[in-house]
Amino acid sequence: MLNEADLSALWITFQLASLTTLILLIIGTPFAWWLARTNWRGKPFIEAIVALPLVLPPTVLGFYLLIALGPHGPIGSVSIALGGKPLAFSFTGLVIGSVLYSLPFVIQPLQSTFANIGKHFWEAAATLRASPLDTFFSVIVPLARPGFLTAIVLGFAHTIGEFGVVLMIGGNIPGKTQVVSIAIYDHVENLAYVQAHWLAGGLLLLSFLMLVTVYTFNRKFSVVNL
Numbered sequence: 001m002l003n004e005a006d007l008s009a010l011w012i013t014f015q016l017a018s019l020t021t022l023i024l025l026i027i028g029t030p031f032a033w034w035l036a037r038t039n040w041r042g043k044p045f046i047e048a049i050v051a052l053p054l055v056l057p058p059t060v061l062g063f064y065l066l067i068a069l070g071p072h073g074p075i076g077s078v079s080i081a082l083g084g085k086p087l088a089f090s091f092t093g094l095v096i097g098s099v100l101y102s103l104p105f106v107i108q109p110l111q112s113t114f115a116n117i118g119k120h121f122w123e124a125a126a127t128l129r130a131s132p133l134d135t136f137f138s139v140i141v142p143l144a145r146p147g148f149l150t151a152i153v154l155g156f157a158h159t160i161g162e163f164g165v166v167l168m169i170g171g172n173i174p175g176k177t178q179v180v181s182i183a184i185y186d187h188v189e190n191l192a193y194v195q196a197h198w199l200a201g202g203l204l205l206l207s208f209l210m211l212v213t214v215y216t217f218n219r220k221f222s223v224v225n226l
Helices: 004-037 043-055 058-069 074-081 091-101 103-116 119-127 132-143 145-160 164-170 180-189 193-224
Strands: none
Touching: 004 043, 004 091, 004 103, 004 145, 004 180, 004 193, 043 103, 058 074, 058 091, 058 164, 091 103, 091 145, 091 164, 103 145, 119 132, 132 145, 145 193, 164 180, 180 193
16 A cells, blocks of 8 residues: 555655646747747757757756756756755756656647648638737647647656656655655665555556547547548
């Protein structure tokens, strides 16, 4: 059965995944829209930066983030100068690292979806004198629902499964920065396989159900739009 520390790790993980996904949707939606529409020559470099977490070892990203967020780093020192605390080994630091590490899992599905929406929808709205903002929220967003769902699920699930980045940035502080993936590792290291099974099995089931939801919704949306 799950103990108090496991429940705390679950709650921290849920908070981290929810906040990370929300932030990524807010900053990722306009960014993905721009990437889908721009013909700027530097676009491949921006796309490479966005996709970097897909190929970069988590410990490498975590290491450089640890330096940046530490008390002597460029971000951590600014936080201290403004009266805050060092961001390393804090929940805020976990959020920053998770946003960067899960970036491609939200931006890429949205960019692909926006790119596949025909320009005639935008042009038709323009002929009706709809403003660009109104067109985006009234026309583009409803058409991009599968992309948004995929982005939300992948961003949330990927954040839940993080290990290397969160361990480097947040350490393993119970009740503060210990997330489920690290709690599972602790249980295995202590040969507490029963508790590890409870946590690992729960994440396995949750991940499976989220993917089933995505595929089911996308299939129904495709059938409706045939």
